[in-house]
Amino acid sequence: MTGAAAIRAALVRRGTELAVLLFAISTVLFFLLRLSGDPAAVLAGDEANPETVALISARYGLDQPLIVQYWRYMASLVTLDFGESLRANQAALGLVLERLGSTLLLACLALAITAAISVPLGAWLGFRPDANARKATNAVVFVLQGVPGYIVGLLLIQLFVVEFRLLPSIGNQGPSSWILPALTLASFLVPKMVRVVAANVSEAMREDYIRTARATGAGEGEILMNHALPNALLGATALIGTQFAFLMSGSLITEVIFAWPGFGALLVDAVDQLDFPVVQAAVFVIAVLVALVNALTDILFSLLDPRLREQGR
Amino acid sequence: MTSMRTLPQSSPTDETPLVALRNLRVGMPAPDGGAPVIVLDGVDLTIAKGEIVGLVGESGSGKSMMALSMIGLVPPPVRVLSGSIKLEGRELIGLPERQWRSTRGGTVGMVFQDPMTGLNPVRSVGALLTESVRRHQRVDNRRALEIAEKALLAVGVPAARERLSAYPHQLSGGLRQRVMIALALVNDPKVIIADEPTTALDATIQAQILDLLRDRLHAAGGLMITHDLGVAADICDRIAVIYHGRIVEEGPTADVLRRPRHPYTAGLLAAVPHFGSRGSRLEPIPGQPPGPTRERAACSFQPRCKHARQACALAPALVASGPERRVACHNPIEEAAR
Structure with missing residues (x-):
C-alpha cells in the first residue's frame, strides 16, 4: 500500500467512526433530553397558564410527535443546524463556539x-x-x-x-x-x-x-x-x-x-434550563473535540514510536 | 606472595594477567545478619591477554553473576561479599561508581544474550553507538558517527552508514547481535565479556557470530559464558566449568573436553549428542542442580555424583591436577578408570 493510500484509508476509517459516534450520541441525547422535562413549561415560567405553554410548544415544534421531532432534529443536524437557543435568541452552535x-x-x-x-x-x-x-x-x-x-x-x-x-x-x-x-x-x-x-x-x-x-x-x-x-x-x-x-x-x-x-458552564446552565438546542450543540462539539484529540494523539504516537513510524509511510 | 603485593599497581608487567579474579564471593546478605545466600563461592580465574576463556555451566550456576560482577552491575540485594577482581593489576572491587562507569563500555565491553530485548527500541543504532563513544572518548558528534560506522563495519554489518539511522526492530536477529557486539567493541575495550551471545540466535547465524567473536575476542582478551560445550570447544582456549557457584574444573579446552577429571564435566559431556554416533544413548546427569544456598560445607555435586565417597561431605579445593589443569574433586576420574 502506498503512503497516500494508507493515509486515505486511515482518514476514511476515522471519518466513519466519527460519523457513527456522532449519530449514536445525538440519538441517545435527543431521547434522554425528552425524558427530562418539557422545555415549553420551563420557558413559560412557573405561573404561566396552559395556553401560553401550548403556544410556546407550537412555536418550537414541541407539540409534534416525538418521531417527527427526532426526524427534523437529525435532518438539520446534517447541516450543523442545532436551531436557536430557547433562552438567548441566537444560534445554539454559535453560542457554543463562542466559548x-x-x-x-x-x-x-x-x-x-x-x-x-x-x-x-x-x-x-x-x-x-x-x-x-x-x-x-x-x-x-x-x-x-x-x-x-x-x-x-x-x-x-x-x-x-x-x-x-x-x-x-x-x-x-x-x-x-x-x-x-x-x-x-x-x-x-x-x-x-x-x-x-x-x-x-x-x-x-x-x-x-x-x-x-x-x-x-x-x-x-x-x-x-x-x-x-x-x-x-x-x-x-x-x-x-x-x-x-x-x-x-x-x-x-x-x-x-x-x-x-467556557462551554462547560454553558452546558450546565443549558441542562438546568432545558435549553435543548444548546445542550445538543455543546455535546456535539465535545464529541467532535474528543474524537479530534484522539486522532491527533494517534498521529503523535505514530510519529514518536519508531516501530510505528514506517507503517504510516 | 608478599613481595608481589608491594609492587605498584599502576605498572603491569608481562606477568600481570589481563584479568584476575581471586577468591570472589558474591551473595545476598541475610537481613537478620546470619549467613548470606551464596551465589559465587570463592571463584579464582585468570584471563591472559589475547586469550579466550570459556565459562561453562548450567542456568543458575552463577556464571552470569560472575560477568555482572566484573562490570560492577550485580543487581541488589546481591552484592560482592569479598575477594578481588583485577584488570591489568588494577583492583575493580570497591571502585567509586564514577570510575566503574568509565570501565563499563570503555575498558570492559559486554555482549548480552538476547539482542531482541537488549537494544532500546526507541533509539537508533547510531544514537546508541555514539552515546557510548562520546561517553568514553573526547570527540564531537561527527567523529563519533565515523567511529560508530567503523565499528559496525568491523562486525560485518553491511551498508553500515545507512544502518546508523536504523532502529533495532528494522534489523534481523543476527544483525541486532552484531550491533550489540559493535556496542561492546566500539571503544576498543581491553576485555570483552560475552554472556551466551549466540543462545538466542538461529544455528546458521550462530556460526557467523561465533566466527566474528573468535576474531574479536582474540584481539583483546575475553570471557565467553555459555552452557553449550560445542560453543566452548569452538572458540575457547581454556575452559572453566562452574557448578553451584564454584569452579570445579579448569584447563585447556581440548584437554578438558577429551579427558574430563571432574565427574560433573564428564556428566555434561555424556549429555551432549555427538554427530555420527547414532545409537549411543545420551546419559543425563541424575537429579537437579541446587539453588542458591547458605549451607556450603559439602561438595555441591555430591548428591548427583557416581564417584562420591565419604570425604565429599567436605567441599574439595580447586587444586592442580596435571599440567595446566585444576580440579575440585576428592575422587577425580583417573586416566586409567576411563
Whole structure:
C-alpha cells in the first residue's frame, strides 16, 4: 500500500467512526433530553397558564410527535443546524463556539500543568528505589486520586482567594485568573498520570536494554533521560487521548466553580434550563473535540514510536 | 606472595594477567545478619591477554553473576561479599561508581544474550553507538558517527552508514547481535565479556557470530559464558566449568573436553549428542542442580555424583591436577578408570 493510500484509508476509517459516534450520541441525547422535562413549561415560567405553554410548544415544534421531532432534529443536524437557543435568541452552535476558545485555553493549561507535575514526579517515583519516599508519595497520590476535583477547587479558593487574597476566582480576567481553574482542572488528571508515568518508568527500568545501557557506562541521569523515560512517555502519550474526555467532564465542574466563560458552564446552565438546542450543540462539539484529540494523539504516537513510524509511510 | 603485593599497581608487567579474579564471593546478605545466600563461592580465574576463556555451566550456576560482577552491575540485594577482581593489576572491587562507569563500555565491553530485548527500541543504532563513544572518548558528534560506522563495519554489518539511522526492530536477529557486539567493541575495550551471545540466535547465524567473536575476542582478551560445550570447544582456549557457584574444573579446552577429571564435566559431556554416533544413548546427569544456598560445607555435586565417597561431605579445593589443569574433586576420574 502506498503512503497516500494508507493515509486515505486511515482518514476514511476515522471519518466513519466519527460519523457513527456522532449519530449514536445525538440519538441517545435527543431521547434522554425528552425524558427530562418539557422545555415549553420551563420557558413559560412557573405561573404561566396552559395556553401560553401550548403556544410556546407550537412555536418550537414541541407539540409534534416525538418521531417527527427526532426526524427534523437529525435532518438539520446534517447541516450543523442545532436551531436557536430557547433562552438567548441566537444560534445554539454559535453560542457554543463562542466559548470554545475559553474552554480550550483552560484544557491546554491543565494539560501543561499535568505534564509539568506528573512527568518529573512519576519519573522519580518509578526510578528511585528508595522505598520509604516512594511509599509516602504513592500514598499521597492515591488519596489525591480519590478526592473529587471540585473539592480541590473549593480548597484552592479558600486558600488563595479567601485567606491570602492572592488570586481572583471569578471569570477570565487575564493570566492571574487562569491559575486556580487550571490547577483545579489539572487535579483531575495529575494523580492518574503520575501513577501511569511511574509504572511505565519502573517497568522500563527492568528491561534488558537498560542493562545494556549501563554496560556501556551510562550514568543514572542518562539511563533515565535517554533510555527509560522515552519508552515510558510513549505509553503515557497514548493515554492523553482517552483522558481528554475525562478532562472535558472535569471542565464542566471547574467552569461552574470559577464562573469560567467556557462551554462547560454553558452546558450546565443549558441542562438546568432545558435549553435543548444548546445542550445538543455543546455535546456535539465535545464529541467532535474528543474524537479530534484522539486522532491527533494517534498521529503523535505514530510519529514518536519508531516501530510505528514506517507503517504510516 | 608478599613481595608481589608491594609492587605498584599502576605498572603491569608481562606477568600481570589481563584479568584476575581471586577468591570472589558474591551473595545476598541475610537481613537478620546470619549467613548470606551464596551465589559465587570463592571463584579464582585468570584471563591472559589475547586469550579466550570459556565459562561453562548450567542456568543458575552463577556464571552470569560472575560477568555482572566484573562490570560492577550485580543487581541488589546481591552484592560482592569479598575477594578481588583485577584488570591489568588494577583492583575493580570497591571502585567509586564514577570510575566503574568509565570501565563499563570503555575498558570492559559486554555482549548480552538476547539482542531482541537488549537494544532500546526507541533509539537508533547510531544514537546508541555514539552515546557510548562520546561517553568514553573526547570527540564531537561527527567523529563519533565515523567511529560508530567503523565499528559496525568491523562486525560485518553491511551498508553500515545507512544502518546508523536504523532502529533495532528494522534489523534481523543476527544483525541486532552484531550491533550489540559493535556496542561492546566500539571503544576498543581491553576485555570483552560475552554472556551466551549466540543462545538466542538461529544455528546458521550462530556460526557467523561465533566466527566474528573468535576474531574479536582474540584481539583483546575475553570471557565467553555459555552452557553449550560445542560453543566452548569452538572458540575457547581454556575452559572453566562452574557448578553451584564454584569452579570445579579448569584447563585447556581440548584437554578438558577429551579427558574430563571432574565427574560433573564428564556428566555434561555424556549429555551432549555427538554427530555420527547414532545409537549411543545420551546419559543425563541424575537429579537437579541446587539453588542458591547458605549451607556450603559439602561438595555441591555430591548428591548427583557416581564417584562420591565419604570425604565429599567436605567441599574439595580447586587444586592442580596435571599440567595446566585444576580440579575440585576428592575422587577425580583417573586416566586409567576411563
